[in-house]
Amino acid sequence: MSMKKTNVPGSQSFGQKLLQFIRNNTVPIMFILICAYCIPQAGFSWSYLLNEVMTRLGRNAFLILSLLIPVMAGMGMNFGMTLGAMAGEIGLIFAADWQVWGIPGMILAAIVSIPISVALGVMIGKILNRSKGREMITSYMISFTMNGVYQFVVLFMMGPIIPIVHDSLKLPRGYGIRNTVSLLSMRQSLDNLLAVQVGGVKIPVLTLLIIGLACLFIVWFRKTKLGQDMRAVGQDMEVARDAGINVERTRVISMVISTVFAGFGMIIYLQNVGNFPTYTAHTQIGMFAIAALLVGGASVDRASIGNVFLGVILFHTMFIVAPKTGAAITGDSMIGEYFRVFVSYAVITLALVMYESKKRKNKSLAGQQLAAEQAAEEEASK
Incomplete structure (x- = not known):
């Protein structure tokens, strides 16, 4: 009998922990189940x-890492990372115009993007x-607004005001950048350097090393004084302000770091692709990066x-297998295309709804606890 009594509480505790784990990881579990169903249906080989x-991991991970600092500072998901992506694109346009390709072209594009990203980061932070x-x-509305400014600069100012040397980049009218900028001379220059083949899988070692360095920077940054200040600001701005932390300045710095990282991430992303649509390449970057993180x-x-x-692996596995799964089930690959676009937006909606629901529940529990404490104090005073 004693054995049974000790096992029952243990099993209840395990059940509660399991339920809590499922609640805290609803979205990843849902995507694991989706991928587990879609992978056999798609019929792709494992190699x-x-x-x-692996290709999408190297292509997207740096962009998604740029979202972590603002979350730490309590600013939520930075839809304004699109501004950094625009800065990276402008850097690549200049690299293409000056005919600097390969790794030097990427470094040049990064150097050009840094002051633009810093200025945009300060603006959005304020x-x-x-x-x-x-x-x-x-930040979502700011990204729409600045998209118009970006298009004005690239479509009207590049040529007559901002010098563009090569006519191959210009529109036939003599100014403005063509709809597509070719990066064929830069394509996968980072990914192919030090790349190794393991079982038919290409591993872009140098790209992964750069991503690893970004991860180490974030781990180190969290331990610095500024990183601790950001965490304090993220937990409670008023308490942080009382502790002598310049809350506004700290939040601006977090946005600057995020925007600069997004610019670097966009350069890595586009060198992998090998070209980019000048006016639309950045429009969905923020949405997909945030969806993958969630x-x-x-x-x-x-x-x-x-x-x-984990987000890159699950989200992009779904992106890879969804069209083929749609074709296998319905005979129309567009069903899979619609499905993955729908899911990318639905994940953000679901995550935000769950967050708000959890926030309200915790606020209600805190209110009930405070009321109970006040009632106990009143009872004790009587």
């Missing part, structure tokens, strides 16, 4: 699937300081490096 996942509590929707189990107020890599 092909692993090769595609705007978000005026909209505390609504950072995500504000798929990895991150939330608006908590995100880790592990969430980045």
Whole structure:
């Protein structure tokens, strides 16, 4: 009898822990189940699937890492990372115009993007300081606004005001950049350097090393004084301000770091692809990067490096197999295309709804606890 009594509480505790784990990881579990169903239906070989996942891991991971610093500072998902992506594209346009290719071209594009990213990061950080509590929707609207500014600069100013040397980049009218910028002379220059083949899977060693260095920078940064200040600001701005932390400055710095990282990430992304549509390449980057991070189990107020890599693997595995699965089930590959676009938006919606629901529940529990404590104090005073 004593054995049974000790086992029952243990089994209840395990059940509660399991339920809590499922609640905290609903989105990753859902995607694991989707991928487990879609992979056999798609019928791809494991070498092909692993090769595609590895390619997308090297292509997207740096971009997603740029989202971690603002989350740490309590600013939620940075939809404004699109501004950094625009800065990276401008850097690549100049590298293509000056005919600097390969790794030197990427370094040149990164150097050109840094001052643009810093200026845009400071701007968006100051705007978000005026909209505390609504950072995500504000940064989303800022990305739409700055997309118009970017198109004005690239479509009208490049040529007559900003010198563009090579006519192959210009529109036939003599100014403005063509709809597509070719990066064939730069294509996978980073990925192919030091690349190794393992079981038919190409591993871009240098790209992964750069991503690893970015991860080490984030781990180191969290331990610095500035990193600790950001964590304090993310937990409670008023307490941080009382502790002598310049809250507004700290938040601006987090946006600057995120924007600069996004610019570097966009350069890595586009050198892998080998060309980019000048006016639309950046429009969905923020959405897909945030969706991948949320798929990895991150939330608006908590995100880790592990969430980045798990999210890239799950989200992009679904992207790879969904069209073929749609064709296998319905006979129309567009069904899979619609499905993966729908899922990318649905994941963000689901994660935000779950976060808000959890936030309200915790607030309600805290209110109930406070009321109970006040009632106990009143009872004790009587």
